Amino acid sequence: MNRNLLKLLLPAAIILIWEAVALYLNNPFVLPDLRAVLSVLSSPTTDIMGSGSLLDNGKMSLFRVTLGFFIASCLAIPLGLAMGRWEAARDIAGGLLSAVRPIPPLAWVPLAMAWFKIGLASMSFIIAFGAFFPVLLSTLAGVRSVKQSWLEAVSMMGAGELNLIRKVILPGSAPEIWTGMRVGFGIAWMCVVAAEMLPGTSSGLGYLIMYSYGWGQTQIVVAGMVAIGIIGILIDQLFLIVERRWFSWRANDR
Amino acid sequence: MKLELKGIGKEFDQGNGKQVSVLKDVSFQIDGELIVGILGPSGCGKTTLLRIIAGLERPTSGEVLLDGEPIVKPSPRMGMIFQEHALLPWLSVIENVSLGLEMRGIPARQRQETATKYLELVGLQDCASSRSYELSGGMRQKAAVARALSLEPSLLLMDEPFSALDPQTRAQIQADILRIQEKTAKAIVLVTHSVEEALILSDELVILSSRPGSVKELIKVEIERPRDRMNPQFLEMRETVLAYLNGGKQ
Numbered sequence: 001m002n003r004n005l006l007k008l009l010l011p012a013a014i015i016l017i018w019e020a021v022a023l024y025l026n027n028p029f030v031l032p033d034l035r036a037v038l039s040v041l042s043s044p045t046t047d048i049m050g051s052g053s054l055l056d057n058g059k060m061s062l063f064r065v066t067l068g069f070f071i072a073s074c075l076a077i078p079l080g081l082a083m084g085r086w087e088a089a090r091d092i093a094g095g096l097l098s099a100v101r102p103i104p105p106l107a108w109v110p111l112a113m114a115w116f117k118i119g120l121a122s123m124s125f126i127i128a129f130g131a132f133f134p135v136l137l138s139t140l141a142g143v144r145s146v147k148q149s150w151l152e153a154v155s156m157m158g159a160g161e162l163n164l165i166r167k168v169i170l171p172g173s174a175p176e177i178w179t180g181m182r183v184g185f186g187i188a189w190m191c192v193v194a195a196e197m198l199p200g201t202s203s204g205l206g207y208l209i210m211y212s213y214g215w216g217q218t219q220i221v222v223a224g225m226v227a228i229g230i231i232g233i234l235i236d237q238l239f240l241i242v243e244r245r246w247f248s249w250r251a252n253d254r
Numbered sequence: 255m256k257l258e259l260k261g262i263g264k265e266f267d268q269g270n271g272k273q274v275s276v277l278k279d280v281s282f283q284i285d286g287e288l289i290v291g292i293l294g295p296s297g298c299g300k301t302t303l304l305r306i307i308a309g310l311e312r313p314t315s316g317e318v319l320l321d322g323e324p325i326v327k328p329s330p331r332m333g334m335i336f337q338e339h340a341l342l343p344w345l346s347v348i349e350n351v352s353l354g355l356e357m358r359g360i361p362a363r364q365r366q367e368t369a370t371k372y373l374e375l376v377g378l379q380d381c382a383s384s385r386s387y388e389l390s391g392g393m394r395q396k397a398a399v400a401r402a403l404s405l406e407p408s409l410l411l412m413d414e415p416f417s418a419l420d421p422q423t424r425a426q427i428q429a430d431i432l433r434i435q436e437k438t439a440k441a442i443v444l445v446t447h448s449v450e451e452a453l454i455l456s457d458e459l460v461i462l463s464s465r466p467g468s469v470k471e472l473i474k475v476e477i478e479r480p481r482d483r484m485n486p487q488f489l490e491m492r493e494t495v496l497a498y499l500n501g502g503k504q
Contacts, residue, residue, distance in 0.1 A: 149340035152310055153398075157354030157405060158330035167353065171344050252387040253343035 032219035040223035048220060051211050052203060054227055061204040062231065064120065065192040068127025069185055076132050076184075077177060080139025085169060097136070105130035105191050109198060118200035123192065130191035131184035138180025142173025175247035182239040189232050255408040255441045257307070258283040261316035263466075264302055275466040276302050279316070282460055282469055289435060289442040291452035294462030294470075295499060300445045301337075303467065304413050307443060308334050320409065330354065333402030335415045339394040341386035347397050348373060348382040354405045372400040375434060392423035396430065403438065412444045416451065428454055432479070449495050453488060454481050461498045471498050 015034065022033040044054040051057070082089040105126050116122035146169050154168050196206025205224050212220035262280040265273045276299040284290050294300045305311045307318050309328040318325040320332070341350045352369040360368070373379045376396040386394055395415055402410055416424045428451060435442060446452050452459055459473040473495065477487050 147340070149336050149338050150342055152328075153334070153336060153340040153401075154342075154353065155310070155328045156308065156330070156332065156334045156402075157357060158328065159357055163357050167357070168342065171342070174344075247344075249343040249385060249387065252385070 029216050029218050032222055036219035037222045037226070040220050041226060044227075048208065048212065049215060049217070051208055054205075054208070054223065057203055057205050057208045057224075058227055058231060061192050061196065061206065061228075064123050064196075064204065065127055065185070065188050067120070068124040068192070069131045069181075069188045071124060072128040072131035072184060072188070073135055073181060075128075076135035076180075077139050080136045080177075081143060081165065081169060081173070083136075084140045084143025084173070085165065097133075101133050105187075106194055109195070113198075113200075118198070123195045126195050127188045127191045131181075131188040134184040134187060135177070135180045138176045138183070139173060142176030142180075143169055145176060146172040175243070175250040178239070178243055178247060182236065182243070185235060185239065186232065189228075189235070193228055255287060256283065256285050256319075256321055257409060257441065257443070258319040259303075259307070259316070260319070262303065262306060262313045262318065263315040264299065264306065264311070265314045277306075277313070278466040278468045280462070280467065280469055281316075282472060284441055284443070284458070287435075287439045287441050288457040289444060289455050290458045290460060291456035292443065292445045292460045292462065293447070293449065293452050293495065293499060294467055295464045296447060298462045298464050299467035300462055301413055303462070304411055304443065304445045308332055308411050310334075330358075330405045331407050332409045332411055333405060333407040334411045335395065335398050335402050335413065337414045337417060339386065339391075339398045341394060341397055341401070343386050346383045346385060347378060347389070350386070350397060351401045351404050354401070358405070369400075369404060372403045373397075375403070375437070376400045376430065390423075391419050392427055395419065395427060399431070399434070403434070403440075408441065410440050410442045412442065414446055415444075417447070424451070431455060449492055449499070450483060453477070453491055453495070454483070459495065461495065464501075 018031070019034045022028075022031045025031055028036060040048075040054070044058075045056075047053050052060075079089075079093065083093055084090075108126055108129055109122075112122040112125045116125060150168050150172060151164055154164060159167065192204065193206040193209075195201075196204035197210045201207045205228050209221050209224040212218075212224065259281055262277055263275070264277040265275050268274050280303060292300045292303065302311065306313050307325065309318075309325045309332075312326070320329070325332075341347070342353070345353065348366070348369050351372060352365040355365040355368055370379065370382070373382055376399050378393060378396050378400060381389060381393060381397075386397065389397065398415070416427055419427065431442070432455065434440075442455075444452070444455060453475060456475050459471075459475060460469060461471040461473065462468065463470040475491065477485070477491065481488060
């Protein structure tokens, strides 16, 4: 059997069951039918009850997640390189970081709101927390994967510490860092939607979902969820394309 | 080029507070553009000795002098060829070869020229844009040789560089090394566990005792080149060296 057909089998079955149950219940608040959801998705630029269009809210969420993710990467990558390379950095930062790591990003919401009020700053803070640890941990793993013989060969050329980091450690750990960024972006994307559901927000896909729920417009809720899923898949694919293009040496050098 | 080893000793901490002595009072010198083979039973510290010469490790006692200057850290005056090629897999072959030149601040055009020159010398000019993982084992080691030569060091250090190659490739690359040495007039220190390889290549042999390694014998190899493995003189020499290695001759 064709593998692509096989991949479509389960989603198609779920849609069919969904549609059957929706028709049977005939209650669009509990389960809207497919047509209602598709009609929302097919007009992504139409304003939805004064809360902006699907596209505008999607862009807003993407902007927030990118900002938070960027901040997280800018902190996590240099810190990870330093901790991977220097024992002292590991000793100084390691304990604190492993104590903070188990706290879920959303547990920071009250403090974030107290410090930054509701808005871009508090959301970026929460998103950055979500993305920070996957990027940090994979950077550490990346530095550890750099072969001693690479470092020695390049230091034989007279390279100092700075050149070793620039020419060996950073490019050598880049594939792992990239994988961590991919995972981190996924988590950040979940965080932004959750953060937008908090009271006081007035834009973003998370907000749109909560707002529509308040008005009993479940078909918009489902359409918003589908949009979140689609954007997530697209970004993940983008990460994968870059990975295959730039970091193919990783898989080959074994 | 003059390399002097003066009373090199090396002890490692075993972790339980006990020190284990790997090298003990190793002294010899190399004067001129010679190939010197270091032989010894496994575990005698020959690789450690080479790493100390390279400046990658510090001796516990004694010192290494290169043209009178003590070696305390890796120096581009020496090129090293590792057991494992150690090419950077994200760079092409020519980028690997010109990396040292780049860090030295040499302009791109000149880097390209120098790197190409050494790739031609080892016969890899057609693989300049390949990645290391696309090359065979022998070609990788040749690329590593070109990389070590690119900074024009006066001394090449080789740590069992051909041990992972099949016999045919190995014989061929040994011939290449002799040709390159003749052309570029480099001194070479070669660590090997193959008596035959040492005898094919070396002008002088340093034979180390078992752990802790110390110099057991210094031998001049005065067999005419090109050397034939079946030549009676070669075979006789081989017996002598093997006898030293097995602890027979004192």
